[in-house]
Each structure stands twice: as C-alpha cells, then as structure tokens.
Amino acid sequence: MTYLNHPPIDPRLDLVLERIVDVPPELVWAAWTTPVHLKKWFTPAPWVTVDCEIDLRPGGIFRTVMRGPEGQEHHVAGCYLEVVKNERLVWTDALAPGYRPSEKPFFTAIIKFEPHGTGTKYTAIAIHKDEETRKNHEQMGFHDGWGKALDQLVAFARTL
Amino acid sequence: MANQSDELDGMFQALGDPTRRAVLERLGSGPTPVRELAEPFKMALPSFLQHLRVLEDRGLVHSQKVGRVRTYRLAPQPLKAAEHWIVTRRAHWERRLDQLDSYLQELKKQQS
Numbered sequence: 001m002t003y004l005n006h007p008p009i010d011p012r013l014d015l016v017l018e019r020i021v022d023v024p025p026e027l028v029w030a031a032w033t034t035p036v037h038l039k040k041w042f043t044p045a046p047w048v049t050v051d052c053e054i055d056l057r058p059g060g061i062f063r064t065v066m067r068g069p070e071g072q073e074h075h076v077a078g079c080y081l082e083v084v085k086n087e088r089l090v091w092t093d094a095l096a097p098g099y100r101p102s103e104k105p106f107f108t109a110i111i112k113f114e115p116h117g118t119g120t121k122y123t124a125i126a127i128h129k130d131e132e133t134r135k136n137h138e139q140m141g142f143h144d145g146w147g148k149a150l151d152q153l154v155a156f157a158r159t160l
Numbered sequence: 161m162a163n164q165s166d167e168l169d170g171m172f173q174a175l176g177d178p179t180r181r182a183v184l185e186r187l188g189s190g191p192t193p194v195r196e197l198a199e200p201f202k203m204a205l206p207s208f209l210q211h212l213r214v215l216e217d218r219g220l221v222h223s224q225k226v227g228r229v230r231t232y233r234l235a236p237q238p239l240k241a242a243e244h245w246i247v248t249r250r251a252h253w254e255r256r257l258d259q260l261d262s263y264l265q266e267l268k269k270q271q272s
Binding site: 011012013015017019021022023027028030031037040041042043044045124126128 | 246249250252253254255256257259260261262263264265267268271
C-alpha cells in the first residue's frame with residue numbers, strides 16, 4: 001500500500017514534532033495504542049486522561065475523556081485512518097467511528113515510528129482544519145489549564 | 161514558510177525557560193536596567209546575561225546602552241493571535257511528548 005507519507009504542512013496551522021527515545025519501536029507503539037498506557041501520559045498535566053477506548057483498525061474508535069483541574073471534562077471521539085503496527089498510526093476527529101462525518105472536525109494526527117539504533121525516532125504531525133476552527137477551539141478554553149504562563153505572557157505583550 | 165516555522169521554534173525555545181519568562185513578565189511593567197533585572201535571580205551574572213541574549217536573539221526584547229548602564233525593554237512587536245495559537249498548540253504537544261518519553265523510560269525499566 002502507498003500512503004501520503006508527509007502531507008503539505010501549513011506552519012500557521014500545523015505542527016511537526018520529532019523525538020528520539022532509547023526505547024524500541026514496539027514499546028513506543030504500545031504506549032500510543034493501549035488505553036492503559038495512553039491514560040498515563042496522553043494529556044498534559046494538570047489535565048488527566050480519565051477514560052480511553054481504542055479499536056485499533058481503520059474506522060475503529062479512538063475516544064478519550066480528559067479532566068481538568070476544576071473537574072471540567074473534555075470528550076474527544078474520532079477514528080483511525082491508518083494502522084501499520086510499529087510504523088504508522090493516523091487518526092482524526094473529522095470522522096466518527098465507522099467513518100461517519102463528525103460534527104466538529106478539528107484535526108488529524110499522523111504518528112510515524114522508525115527504528116533508530118536500539119531506540120526509536122517518532123514523528124508527530126498535527127494537521128488542523130482552518131482559522132475558524134482555530135478560533136472555536138480557543139473559545140472552548142481547553143488550553144487554559146496548561147498554557148497559563150504563556151497566556152499571561154502574551155497578554156503582557158498585547159498591552160504594549 | 162519554513163522561516164516562519166523556524167521563528168516559532170525559536171520563540172517557543174525562548175519561552176520554554178522559567179527565568180526567561182520571569183524576565184519578560186518583569187519587563188511587562190517597563191524598561192529595566194540589567195542589574196535590577198538580575199537581582200531576583202540566584203544566578204551568576206554571566207548565566208543571566210546568556211538568558212537575556214537568547215531573548216534578544218529571538219526578537220522578544222531590545223536593549224540599549226547609555227553610559228555604563230544597559231537597559232532592556234520588551235520588543236514592541238507583540239505575538240500575533242495566530243502565532244499565539246500555534247505556539248500554544250506546540251507547547252501542548254511538547255508537554256504531551258515529554259510525558260510520553262518519561263513514561264516510556266518507566267516502561268523500559270519495568271521490562272528489564
């Protein structure tokens with residue numbers, strides 16, 4: 001099968017992050033694809049992942065529930081698009097499980113895993129929809145719990 | 161476009177340090193001479209100056225020397241909304257992956 005290895009990136013909307021870890025690809029893959037592991041790290045503190053459901057096949061569900069420090073909850077459900085064990089994982093919230101178009105599409109994530117010596121190089125690509133979705137996302141205030149320092153800083157900059 | 165992305169990377173790096181964030185917050189209330197800026201930090205002056213250099217290289221602050229006193233102020237160009245958003249998204253992902261990497265180290269220890 002051929003796939004779109006690296007889609008066109010818009011730096012105003014998209015992110016590419018690359019990491020090298022001294023851990024074999026099988027373990028990195030497990031951390032991304034097993035609820036019990038994923039719950040331990042997926043949501044930046046002080047938010048936590050309190051529930052996670054994974055049906056690891058194209059069209060299968062990927063659902064998480066994140067809880068904020070004040071008890072507020074954020075539910076995200078999407079589906080996998082590509083599942084290539086130890087190599088490549090693609091999911092989106094633009095399609096609900098079973099490929100049904102979703103109400104509020106926001107992003108697609110591509111995670112690539114490559115052996116790197118005895119460890120792994122993994123690349124996370126986050127592709128976001130458009131300006132309007134960006135604004136909606138800001139209004140949800142989801143990042144308030146963890147981006148505070150940065151927000152305050154930007155507020156300072158804006159007063160200049 | 162790559163340039164813009166590099167700029168964001170640089171800015172994020174500059175913001176990713178508590179001392180540098182504190183300096184920016186301090187400068188938020190007005191231009192400040194180096195000595196006064198350095199005061200609250202328990203750090204050798206050369207290390208502190210290194211932080212100021214990073215902020216200046218990234219275009220977040222400017223400095224001006226009058227006589228023997230160098231004064232720093234915030235750069236007049238604020239982060240634009242779009243930059244703010246993408247920088248915040250990046251911070252989110254960086255933190256998420258930091259958590260993943262430390263969890264992976266734990267997993268690895270458990271397995272060996």
